[in-house]
Amino acid sequence: MRITKPDQPYDVNWSTGVISVTITVDAATGGTPLTQQRTSRPSTQADVARLAGVSVATVSYVANGRRPDRKIAATPEVAERVREAMRQLDYSPRRAGRVLARNRTDLVAVVASTFNPWSLDLITEIEEAAAERGLGLIILRYGHTGEAIDRVESLLVDGLADAALILGSSGFSAARAHRIGSRIPTLITGEWYRPRRFDVMVQHEAEAVRTAAEYLIRHKVRRPAFLAEPVDQSRHRSVAFATTFRQHGFPDSAITIADQPPGLSGFLESRSRATELLDQPRSRRPDAILAHSDRAAISAAWAAMQLGIRVPDELKIIGIGNIVEGTEINPALTTIGTDTSAYRPMLHRLFDRIDTPDQPTRTIAVPWRLIIRGTA
Numbered sequence: 001m002r003i004t005k006p007d008q009p010y011d012v013n014w015s016t017g018v019i020s021v022t023i024t025v026d027a028a029t030g031g032t033p034l035t036q037q038r039t040s041r042p043s044t045q046a047d048v049a050r051l052a053g054v055s056v057a058t059v060s061y062v063a064n065g066r067r068p069d070r071k072i073a074a075t076p077e078v079a080e081r082v083r084e085a086m087r088q089l090d091y092s093p094r095r096a097g098r099v100l101a102r103n104r105t106d107l108v109a110v111v112a113s114t115f116n117p118w119s120l121d122l123i124t125e126i127e128e129a130a131a132e133r134g135l136g137l138i139i140l141r142y143g144h145t146g147e148a149i150d151r152v153e154s155l156l157v158d159g160l161a162d163a164a165l166i167l168g169s170s171g172f173s174a175a176r177a178h179r180i181g182s183r184i185p186t187l188i189t190g191e192w193y194r195p196r197r198f199d200v201m202v203q204h205e206a207e208a209v210r211t212a213a214e215y216l217i218r219h220k221v222r223r224p225a226f227l228a229e230p231v232d233q234s235r236h237r238s239v240a241f242a243t244t245f246r247q248h249g250f251p252d253s254a255i256t257i258a259d260q261p262p263g264l265s266g267f268l269e270s271r272s273r274a275t276e277l278l279d280q281p282r283s284r285r286p287d288a289i290l291a292h293s294d295r296a297a298i299s300a301a302w303a304a305m306q307l308g309i310r311v312p313d314e315l316k317i318i319g320i321g322n323i324v325e326g327t328e329i330n331p332a333l334t335t336i337g338t339d340t341s342a343y344r345p346m347l348h349r350l351f352d353r354i355d356t357p358d359q360p361t362r363t364i365a366v367p368w369r370l371i372i373r374g375t376a
Contacts, residue, residue, distance in 0.1 A: 043089035052085035054078060063091075107136045108351070109161035111152055113143030113169040117295055118321035118337075125340040126165060129347040135162070143171060156180045162354045165347075168193060181361070185353035187346060191236065195361040199353075201346055205320075206240035208336045208368035209290065212318050213244035215370060216288045221316065225256035225277055225286035227270060227296050237320070241290055256286055271299035278307055278315070287315060288376070294319035294326045294335055301329060301375060316376035320368075331374025342366050 045059045052059065062082040085091075108130050110123055127137045138161060142149040153176050156164050164180055166172060168190030177188045181198030193200045216224060226241045238257050245255050258273055270291070278285050278300075291297035297319030301311055309315050311331065319326055322337025346364045353359055 043091040045091075047089055048082060048085045048091050051089060052078075052082045054082060058082060059086075104354075105160070105162050106134060107138050107161040109138050109140055109156060109164040110167070111140045111142060111156070111164055111172075112167040113141070113171055115141070116293060116321075117323040117325060118293070119167055121323060121340050122167075122343060125343055126347060129344055130351070133351050135351065143169070149176070153180060156186075157183045159183070163187075163350050165189075165350060185350055185357055187350045187364075195363055197361060199346070199350065199361050200363045201343075201366060202363055203338075203366050203368045205336075205368060206236045208370065209237050209240040209320075210244045211370050212290055212336055213241055214248075215372075216290075216316060216318070216376070217245070217248050219316065219376070221288040223254055223256070223284075223286045224250070224288045224290070225258055227274060227277075227289055227291040227300060228257055228259045229292035229296075237292065267295055267299045270296035271303050274300035274303040275307070278303055278309055282314070288317070289315065290318045290320075292320060294321040294323045294333060294337075297333055297335070297375070298325065298329055301333070312375050318370075318376050322371055327373070334373045334376035335371050336368050337371060338366060338368055 045056050045063065048059045048063075049056045058078065059082055062079050063086065108126070110126055112119055115123075123137075123139070130137050140152045140155065142152045149171060157179060161184065163185040164187070166177060166180075166186065166188040168177075168188045172188070174193055174196065177186060177193065177198045178196050180186050181196070186198035187201060188198055189201045189203075191202050191205060213224070224241070224245055226238045228235075228238045242252075242255050242257060246252070256277065258277055274289065274291075274296075277289070289297070289300050291300055297317050301317050304311050304315050304317070311317055317334065319333050319335040320337065322335045322339070326333030326335050343366055346366065349359075349364070
């Protein structure tokens, strides 16, 4: 593109603040002469339309970036001409205006109290699935202050996003989920919820824990231990663990439920608790640990290594979550979980409900299974 300067570089209309610049497009490029107007005010869609030689509606269509499954109203050539005009005028669409015009944000919210390796793997899956629909992702955390959960609810009810996936906890009540679900399509995870204007995703965790316990029983474990998480909503896992062993004739004295202090569930805390369990004579120490998470299980494997305890010969270890890190240790971690791709159908259902919100809500099962690797 060759720009031809007029004798006087700029023609200024002082009453309107418009500065006119004549731009001549080389005929060899097949272009046509255009006159670009730069103003002291921000450029508008009308300015872009005049420069590109199209209607304001076409500019709006191109600027708003319609989703790929929608009918295209502009040919590729016209769309490129509009984008070139936008670049020349330094025009950027105002998101607030688009939201008001379409009553859509094209955003999906992921809401969690805390983030662990499992939830981060799930977020990656959500991000990829959302991108396929032309949707962006925002992350909201509600567990760090007392007021945060109220703020998250207010933002979602006010329409911050088109849909929400909530990683449930004891702090996030069904009543809150109902209020959000009455406003936007909502999916919440947790065995203790029942669908009520929101979908519920369950993983049948207790059943998977029973499967793991029965596997350990078949492999002649005598002193099983459960490395528990300091939160109420995961208590059903430790209950299922202990109940399964009792049903197979294990006395309570042989079963250990190792609770952690509230607020302490990181790698170092889990390793310290596992070290306490294992640093005792072989006749009394556990010969199997089922940990509340893969991260806690990896910390138990680390504690065993430090104490010279051979895994899995002297100690069998099973985690929960099936995170990638579990496949990288040696021996690889036996775990309860599933591949994150198994969550895709429920995500697509959530996205579908953005366009068809009247679908009845329901419980969606994504069952966990026992994934046997090297530590058990």
